[in-house]
Amino acid sequence: MAPNYMQRPRAVKSLRMSNRDRAATIKKKWGWWLLIILALIVLFYPQKLTVVPPYHVKLIDQFGAPMANTPVSELWQQTSAQRIEQLTQVITDEQGEVDLPERTLRSPLAERIIGCFAYLSRAGLAATCGNRFSISAAGDFKELQRTEVVTGVLNRRHSLLLTLKHCDPEEPSLC
Numbered sequence: 001m002a003p004n005y006m007q008r009p010r011a012v013k014s015l016r017m018s019n020r021d022r023a024a025t026i027k028k029k030w031g032w033w034l035l036i037i038l039a040l041i042v043l044f045y046p047q048k049l050t051v052v053p054p055y056h057v058k059l060i061d062q063f064g065a066p067m068a069n070t071p072v073s074e075l076w077q078q079t080s081a082q083r084i085e086q087l088t089q090v091i092t093d094e095q096g097e098v099d100l101p102e103r104t105l106r107s108p109l110a111e112r113i114i115g116c117f118a119y120l121s122r123a124g125l126a127a128t129c130g131n132r133f134s135i136s137a138a139g140d141f142k143e144l145q146r147t148e149v150v151t152g153v154l155n156r157r158h159s160l161l162l163t164l165k166h167c168d169p170e171e172p173s174l175c
Helices: 010-015 019-044 109-123
Strands: 047-052 055-061 071-078 086-091 097-100 103-107 131-137 141-151 157-166
Touching (some): 019 109, 047 071, 047 131, 055 131, 103 109, 131 141, 131 157
Parallel strands (some): 055 157
Antiparallel strands (some): 047 103, 071 131
16 A cells, blocks of 8 residues: 555644644743843833932022122032033022033933943942032132022922132131
């Protein structure tokens, strides 16, 4: 009797998956694929970070008079995403006041994690990753008092009052 090539061998037929088994396998793998895609989005989507909130700064001298036309320096850095610090200097108005805008940047989580390890390797294990900033008067001044007030719950407003003493460059020992 000649072999019939049109018939399938039973062993091959038993190895075929039913449609129900295929659907169950796809559903199981679909969950893992969805989890992987979500993890990649979380790791690589550039999230908006607030490095420095907006500040209202007022400078007064030791007698309470506003210090007009005085430079104010704002230094900030997000150590996990930026290698260098950013510096901005602005001049106060006639009332000794200046409004500093919010400082933001966009950075994915993966970049911040790798950047944090790189920053710790440069600065040492005692350093901290994250936001760093300082606001101060620029020039020959001694800061006598710093008062920071934060108001609001959802829309937070930061105010900074600096009491300064003008230093005489001729006699730096008095400051």
